[in-house]
Amino acid sequence: MADASIASGAPSRPKYGSMSRDRAWALRWSYFFLVLFAIFFLMPPIYMLITSLKTSAEISAAANPWWISNPTLQNYIDLLSQNQFLVFFRNSAIVSICVVILTMMISVIAAFALARMKFWGSATLATGVFLTYLIPETLLFIPLFKMFAWVNETFGIQLMNHWWTMIILYPTLTVPFATWIMIGYFASIPKELDEAALIDGATWMQTLTKIFIPVALPGIIAATIFTFTVAWAQFLYPLAFTTSTSELVLPVGIITTLIKGDVFNWGQIMTGALLGAAPPLIIYAFLMDYYIAGLTAGATKG
Amino acid sequence: MAQVTLRKVVKKYDEVLAVRGIDLDITDKEFIVLVGPSGCGKSTTLRMIAGLEEISGGDIAIGGHVVNDVPPKDRDIAMVFQNYALYPHMNVYENMSFGLKLKKTPKDVIDQRVRQAAQILDITELLDRKPKQLSGGQRQRVAMGRAIVRDPKVFLFDEPLSNLDAKLRVQMRTEIKKVHQKVRTTTVYVTHDQVEAMTLADRVVVMNGGIIEQVGSPNDLYHSPATKFVAGFIGSPAMNFITCQLEQAAGALRVRLNDALSFPVPADRTARYTPHVGKPNLMLGLRPEHIMETRPHTEPNQHDFDMLIDVVEPMGMETLVYFTVNGREVCGRVNPNAGAEPARPMKLRADLSNMHLIDDGTGKVL
DSSP, rough: OOOHHHHOOOOOOSSSOOOHHHHHHHHHHHHHHHHHHHHHHHHHHHHHHHHHTHHHHHHSSSSSSOSSSSSSHHHHHHHHHHHHHHHHHHHHHHHOOOOOOHHHHHHHHHHHHHHSOTTHHHHHHHHHHHHHHSSSSHHHHHHHHHHHHHHHHHHHHOTTTTTTHHOOOOOTHHHHHHHHHHHHHHHHHHHHHHHHHHHTTOOHHIIIIIIIHHTHHHHHHHHHHHHHHHHHOOOOHHHHHSSSGGGGGGGHHHHHHHHTTTEEOOHHHHHHHHHHHHHHHHHHHHHHHHHHHHHTTTTOOO | OOOOOEEEEEETTTTEEEEEEEEEEOOOOOEEHHHHHHTTSSHHHHHHTTTOOOOOOOEEEEEEEEEETOOOOGTTTEEEEOOOOTTSSOOOHHHHHHHHHHTOHHHHHHHHHHHHHHHHHGGGGTTOOOOGOOOHHHHHHHHHHHHHOOOOOOEEEEEETTSOOOOHHHHHHHHHHHHHSSSOOOEEEEEEEEHHHHHOSEEEEEEETTEEEEOOOOHHHHHHHHHHHHHHHSSSSSSSSEEEEEEEEEEEEEEOSSSSOOOOOOGHHHHHHHGTOOOOSEEEEEEEGGGGEOOOSOOEEEEEEEEEOOOOOOSSSSEEEEEEETEEEEEEEEEEOOOOOOEEEEEEEEEGGGEEEETTTTEOOO
């Protein structure tokens, strides 16, 4: 190379640079927008963090809202020493975990049946599952009131004002969507894989547990994350169906106990919201690696 | 070890008949290849034998027992799929032992069988690998290993080589043949590649449009095809079909291609062909190797003719020449040193002793 450029007598300039130049510009632009969006979306949680570290007096003072003059952990101490906050947290945790387990058990089995066992009406049923997801919960809670009243009159079981009622309620939102995700995932598994299992002597249940669940693990984890997030952040149903302080879940608990009349205890509200957002964040961080891993690689033709 | 019998087997998808009542007897330890163009019903037939498709009519028996309503796992078969269908989350050992584990086979028996199969297929050092760490050929071996381990009555292969590149395909073809010589098990093999069919099969079953066109040894199909379809499907380059008429002139039978070109019919065919004199829709079928360059010595039934060559394709050991008769392209195989050149006339020789006369109306070879 060096000899050639000397021989030609001209300073050598690589002519193959345009591709990498294009790439460099594309990268610069994507970084620009990524940073822009990151700032935009990180602003609220940072504001929450800053506010949670201030005293009430400093929050109400007309100072720079982004600056803390006297940082304090008093809001955290106050909130965590209140027994009721821990009750909200416990209620939310039990409800969310139970909802995740219930949802995944129903939707994995339902999705397997709908995706693989071709039976009469299976395609219509699969679409139907998705359509139920499209009905907003704001339309559902009034009929649900009616149903709860009927259950109370007929069987004498009071479903109103219990945190555990949420375990039956939330799956109406999570099961359709989780099932839909899983149908898509199972449908992407090559048909030959279950045929091979069938010939190998596996029953439908063994095909599901030994082949489909391991292969579709990324999809199952995606559905789990989704279900947990929905269950943890659900606001409308607990607001409508629970009233006693001991029966509240975290999102509703923070709002109803820390806003007294028109007095907003901003410091503690922000602290509660921040602590409440922690579990989903931790779960995301742990499961993301699985979520991205492509497990189906190598099943069939490479 | 078992024979497989198909009696009037029908497969209907809604209103479409995929398989139209086929009869087939596969003897014990035989290597049968089902071959045909896509959509001919060969894969459907194989899947019906496997039990992956329900049959709409007729009977399928394996080892003398009708298995119409027997689920796949109880048919004692093993299948190798086109895309291998290896379980991606299991390593090679687990893939091969999965079926035996489900059958609750003792661990030491599983281990012995897996290692034996791995040895036959030369994949012992791959046993700990996951499918995605294997090449296409290795995956194909593992898929075969999974079948061998189960020691089934029947092996079913569904186009197992079509995902491999050309070189590997030839290599694996030999491999499959070797394995069948070592592990003599009744085998049904589906392919659309007639070369694979010819090289592997004890008997070839040519299917077309849901029916069996012909069953026979590779040589039978090649030299005595029963129908125009078989004649055209088996052999590469394909057999030439030229419209012709059969005429009786001065006591001798001749095939007349056009005003300029006619050949006397070989004496041993005269009696067979005489009833068809004057019939419309007749075709002369002649394989490319029976059209050659002219030679000093003339064998019986060989006749020279002059032809303008359109295209010349040198293949190394032979040269293919293409010319046009009655508006159809005709291919001949000549010696590379015969001096064939495009757009030049050439003296060619037709060997009529291997001719076929075809009724184009019925598609039958007369």
